[in-house]
Amino acid sequence: MLTGPLLLPPLLLSALLLVSGAAKVHHTPATRSAFFQLALPRALTDSLVPRALPWVEIVLAVAVLLSPPPFALPVAVITALLFVGYLVVIARALTFDHPVTCSCFGELGLGEVTPRTAVRNVLLVVVALLGVWSATADTSVASRLVGASGVEWVWLGLVVLTGAVLVTTFGGAKGAATSAVGVPGADAEGELDYVRQPLPFATLADADATLHNLTELTRSGAVLLVFVSPACGSCLPAIESIPRWATDLAPVRVVGVVAQTIEATVAVVPELEGHLMHDPQGVTIRIFGARTPSAVLLGGDGMLAGGPVVGAHDVTAFVEDVREELLTAGVIDPA
Known part of the structure; x- marks a missing residue:
């Protein structure tokens, strides 16, 4: 058996499972939200599975490293089946008519499900299958690692270094955005902090399914768009605040933007009625990245x-910040 090279798949799987599980442990609402957005069965979403999943991943991460024969092989097979299941769920999500946010690695991997996500999961399945092959060895991964030669350690170190360089070079930050604000009335220094650009050509639909481009929406004044989803656990604070923000920021109009239909959203969150617009196919949120x-x-x-x-x-x-700028400009009453 190729002792050195086949040490890498189980080590990589163990690291991924450990990071994924640890990231999810303290963010159970995000995991449950991912179950909702991925349209998994309601019985599964409402069960203990979202809370248990991170611990299952952590236990598997340890088992992949320490399990001796003959237990190593079933552990590797279970791990491979888990990654196949993840791939099936992601592939299914790509068929939805609205964008889906998946916290695949807790908040570390929070981002929209795209074909790139599916490609990543295909590669992980391949690694998991190599992990099954590695599990047919006569000793555990940990024992092989302890007994590895100097050349094998150098080889593993170079692979890790290469991976780190690739991740830091091409990984990037998802959804990176500036927090600067440049509302009318901001001082000159504030204007320099935020480079203003023309509104992109994008459309949103109102409750009557009439489309309005962003320029039309702002003809009567500034508009704050808040992109949310009823199935998004981390969206809950914003969803609860939109009606209050609509009052506090007037005359700035506050609009909650959803990829689901307005009717479906109001059925789940009735307090947002009158504060919503529909983003068909999630085009507008994608335009803003x-x-x-x-x-x-x-x-x-x-x-x-x-x-x-x-x-x-x-x-x-x-x-x-927007409210402070409006107060400074005298647009709204401090009371």
């Missing part, structure tokens, strides 16, 4: 006035 939850401020002059910002904390901070 964002995901749920996120926010962007459209200026009444046909220019972007702030954002987009991504993430529950950044959205809340962004809204507070």
